[in-house]
Amino acid sequence: MNKDKFSEIAESITEDKSLDEVTKSRLLRNLQILKEAKVNILITGATGCGKSSTINALFEDKNERAKVGQGVNPETMNIEKFEYNNIVLFDSPGLGDGSSADIRHSKNIIDKLYEKTNNEDMLIDLVLVILDGSSRDLGTSFELINKVIIPNIGEDKKRLLVAINQADQAMKGRNWNHETNMPEPELVKFLDEKVISTQKRIKEATGVDVEPIYYAAGYKDGNKEQYPYNLSKLLLLILNYTKEEKRAVFIQDINTNEQMWAKNDGLKDYGSEIKQKIRDSFASHGEHILGEIGGFIAGDIGRTAGKFVGRLAGGLLDLIFG
Numbered sequence: 001m002n003k004d005k006f007s008e009i010a011e012s013i014t015e016d017k018s019l020d021e022v023t024k025s026r027l028l029r030n031l032q033i034l035k036e037a038k039v040n041i042l043i044t045g046a047t048g049c050g051k052s053s054t055i056n057a058l059f060e061d062k063n064e065r066a067k068v069g070q071g072v073n074p075e076t077m078n079i080e081k082f083e084y085n086n087i088v089l090f091d092s093p094g095l096g097d098g099s100s101a102d103i104r105h106s107k108n109i110i111d112k113l114y115e116k117t118n119n120e121d122m123l124i125d126l127v128l129v130i131l132d133g134s135s136r137d138l139g140t141s142f143e144l145i146n147k148v149i150i151p152n153i154g155e156d157k158k159r160l161l162v163a164i165n166q167a168d169q170a171m172k173g174r175n176w177n178h179e180t181n182m183p184e185p186e187l188v189k190f191l192d193e194k195v196i197s198t199q200k201r202i203k204e205a206t207g208v209d210v211e212p213i214y215y216a217a218g219y220k221d222g223n224k225e226q227y228p229y230n231l232s233k234l235l236l237l238i239l240n241y242t243k244e245e246k247r248a249v250f251i252q253d254i255n256t257n258e259q260m261w262a263k264n265d266g267l268k269d270y271g272s273e274i275k276q277k278i279r280d281s282f283a284s285h286g287e288h289i290l291g292e293i294g295g296f297i298a299g300d301i302g303r304t305a306g307k308f309v310g311r312l313a314g315g316l317l318d319l320i321f322g
Contacts, residue, residue, distance in 0.1 A: 004035075004085055004252055005251050005252050006031060006032075006034070006035040006085075006251075006252060009031065010028055010031055010032075013027055013028055013031070014028070034248065034249065035085075035086070035249075035252075037086060037246060037249050038086055038087075038088050038249070039086060039087050039088065039125050039126075039242060039246050039249060039250070040088045040090065040123055040124050040125050040126075041087065041088070041089050041090070041124070041125060041126045041127075041128055041238070042079075042089075042090045042092060042109070042112055042113070042124045042126070042127045042128070043055065043089055043090065043091055043092065043127075043128045043130065044092035044094075044095075044109060044127070044128075044129055044130070044144065044149075045092075045094060045095075045129055045130035045131060045132070045141060045144070045165075046094050046095050046096045046131075046132055046135075046138075046140045046141050046144070047094030047095065047096045047097055048094065048096075048132055048135075049094065049130040049131060049132040049141070049165055049166075050130060050132070050165040050166055050217050051091060051092075051094070051130055052091070053165075053217040053218065053219060054130060054163075054165060054217040054234075055082070055089055055091065056217075057217045057218055057228045057231055057255060057260055058231065058234070058235060058254065058255060059084055059087055059089075059253045059254065059255060060084075060253060060254065060255040060256055060257075061084060061253075078093065078108065079091065079092050079093070079108050079109070079112055084252070084253040085249075085252035085253050086249035086250070086252045086253055087249070087250065087252070087253045090112060090124070092105065092108070092109055092112075093105040093108075095140050095141075095143075095144055096140040102140075106144070106148045109144075109148055109149070109152075110148060110152045112124060113127070113149070113152045113153055113154075114152065122154065124159070125159065125242060125243065125246070126159050126160075126161055126238065126241055126242065127149055127153060127159055127160050127161065128161045128162075128163060128238070129141065129144065129145055129149065129160065129161070129162050129163070130163055130164075130165050131162065131163070131164045131165065131198065131212075132164075132165060132166055133164040133165055133166040133167050133169065133170040133191070133194065133214060133216075134166045134169035134170055134172070138198075142201060142202070142205070145160070145162065145202055145206075146202065146205045146206050150202075150206045150208055157208045157209075158241050159241065160208070160210060161210070161211075161237055161238065161241060162198060162202070162210045162211075162212040163212065163213055163214070163215060163234055163237065164191070164194060164195065164198065164212055164213070164214040164215070165214075165215060165216065165217055166216060166217075167183060167187075167191055167214045167215055167216045167229060167230065168183070168216040168226070168229065169216075170187060170190060170191055170194065170214075171186075171187055171190055174187070175187035175190075178226070180263075181226060181227060181229055181263045182229060182263055183229075188265070191214045194214065195212045195213065195214060198210075198212045199211070199212055211237065213230065213233050213234060213237055214230065215228065215229060215230035215231055215233060215234045216228055216229040216230065217231070218231075218260075227259045227260060227262065227263065228260055228261075228263070229263045229264070230263070230264050230265055231260055231261055231264075232261045232264050232270035232271055232274060232321070233264055233265065233268075233270050235250075235254065235261075235270075235274055236268075236270050236273055236274055236277075239274060239277045239278070240277075244280075244281060245281065246281075247277050247278055247280075247281035248278055248281035250278060251278055251317065254320065255320075256319070256320050258319075258320060258321075258322070261320065261321060271320075271321030271322060272321070274317070274321060275317040275318070275321055278317060279317070
């Protein structure tokens with residue numbers, strides 16, 4: 001059985017001679033509570049937008065509990081729950097297969113958006129809507145965003161994320177360099193315009209600002225495989241809108257294959273920003289994460305514990321993002 005990353009951190013804490021036994025005990029107790037924290041993400045979009053490939057690229061399921069879209073009938077008919085260590089995904093059926101089916105699927109999405117936890121908090125932390133970048137007709141996707149999600153997501157519209165997948169097929173496969181696995185300048189211009197158009201269309205219809213990005217989730221077809229493009233940018237978008245105290249838990253489930261994260265548009269060092277956000281979630285907010293959640297760790301002990309775990313987390317992230 002694969003050891004989860006929090007267990008590795010716990011083992012390192014136990015063996016660290018610089019921490020006294022009281023600090024170790026408190027830190028281990030609160031780390032266990034953090035280990036049990038969940039980030040719940042509802043993923044939806046039109047049929048064929050690439051939800052399953054996106055999920056399988058972003059997250060690693062070493063225990064094979066959450067393989068998405070790989071059964072005999074991979075098309076989702078109901079909202080399916082896939083639970084990793086700390087990330088819980090609700091994979092919604094794709095819209096666009098008929099009005100009666102779309103009405104039923106929309107109702108299920110709305111019901112999920114109003115679902116609450118035992119503590120009466122909203123269950124869904126984020127809604128990720130994936131658009132098909134290879135399609136000119138995005139009407140179904142905008143209907144979903146403008147008429148189903150935005151009116152029912154509550155006051156915090158920042159929980160809505162929009163990402164345009166299949167960037168490699170946006171111009172019917174033209175201007176994509178398969179050797180470098182990156183778009184040529186003409187395709188970059190086309191995709192940038194698609195992002196602006198998407199943002200403008202949602203703003204005009206609803207008054208809501210979104211921050212769309214484009215990416216390619218990649219694919220594997222027999223011996224042929226194309227790794228993702230801009231996947232780090234997508235993960236950073238997700239982290240940016242995840243509650244700060246919950247960002248740390250992503251370390252458990254993000255895909256540890258470095259090739260998944262290697263190709264990006266180069267506008268930012270996304271890997272470094274991802275590492276910093278997760279480190280900060282452990283370290284700078286150590287008192288909150290490892291204190292308030294599971295019994296207060298006071299003052300200097302809280303800061304020491306947070307920084308200690310932050311360093312360990314950073315070491316694990318360096319293996320993924322370099």
